[in-house]
Amino acid sequence: MELWERKFTLKMALQVPGHSWSLTQEDNLNPRSLPYGWYQFQQKKCFARFQCSSCPNRWPSAQVLVTFHMHLDARERRGQVKMRPFGQKCKRCGGGKFEKPKFSEKNVERILDNVVLTIQEKLYWQPVANRHLLEPLVEDYVEGPHDTARCEACALGICYLRDPAPKSQPSAPPYRFAATASRAVASPSGPQAQRVVDTRDGMEVVNCVVVIVIVLLMLAALYFRK
Numbered sequence: 001m002e003l004w005e006r007k008f009t010l011k012m013a014l015q016v017p018g019h020s021w022s023l024t025q026e027d028n029l030n031p032r033s034l035p036y037g038w039y040q041f042q043q044k045k046c047f048a049r050f051q052c053s054s055c056p057n058r059w060p061s062a063q064v065l066v067t068f069h070m071h072l073d074a075r076e077r078r079g080q081v082k083m084r085p086f087g088q089k090c091k092r093c094g095g096g097k098f099e100k101p102k103f104s105e106k107n108v109e110r111i112l113d114n115v116v117l118t119i120q121e122k123l124y125w126q127p128v129a130n131r132h133l134l135e136p137l138v139e140d141y142v143e144g145p146h147d148t149a150r151c152e153a154c155a156l157g158i159c160y161l162r163d164p165a166p167k168s169q170p171s172a173p174p175y176r177f178a179a180t181a182s183r184a185v186a187s188p189s190g191p192q193a194q195r196v197v198d199t200r201d202g203m204e205v206v207n208c209v210v211v212i213v214i215v216l217l218m219l220a221a222l223y224f225r226k
């Protein structure tokens with residue numbers, strides 16, 4: 001946490017001299033309840049490493065969500081940022097605790113650059129020349145799809161990788177398909193989006209094969225009955 005604070009205050013001092021900014025980590029920051037006058041920024045697809053506190057298991061993930069709430073008190077020349085990185089549970093020992101993600105210095109740098117850019121734009125109304133948010137760096141091989149059962153953001157129902165649950169119809173397939181497809185189109189470069197499309201195509205192929213096998217079995221049954 002010290003690294004985040006140190007780098008953030010340094011970056012803000014360069015961008016907005018004369019204003020003092022602070023950054024704190026809040027474990028119960030809620031992305032769904034933003035106080036009046038605050039702005040929310042969600043950094044998706046962060047790469048981080050996890051270490052289980054109950055067993056020696058370590059794992060990387062490229063699907064970590066970090067939420068930032070930011071507020072500027074212009075009269076006092078003071079700003080405040082609260083952040084919450086969402087954790088993951090260990091797969092190996094089934095430990096019940098959500099472990100906190102650990103970010104590399106490079107990724108802390110990138111994520112904070114995005115936070116600073118957002119502050120300049122949304123709280124200071126500064127025209128930003130290169131308004132391009134950086135993608136966090138993926139620093140290791142990450143396997144498998146998103147493990148929703150072990151993701152803290154999923155458990156709270158706020159994960160960007162979870163389809164929004166339809167309210168009236170609990171399991172309406174057209175709605176879910178539409179949601180996945182639109183997300184895949186919205187961010188074609190994302191590895192997750194790519195995977196969503198791949199799995200759907202895969203399911204169609206499997207369905208086709210099942211139908212062909214059933215038809216062949218029926219034909220064979222008819223043939224041998226004669």
Ligand SMILES: [Zn+2]
Pocket residue numbers: 052053054055056057090091092093094095
């Ligand atoms: Zn463990």
Ligand SMILES: [Zn+2]
Pocket residue numbers: 146147148151152153154155159160161162
């Ligand atoms: Zn999740």
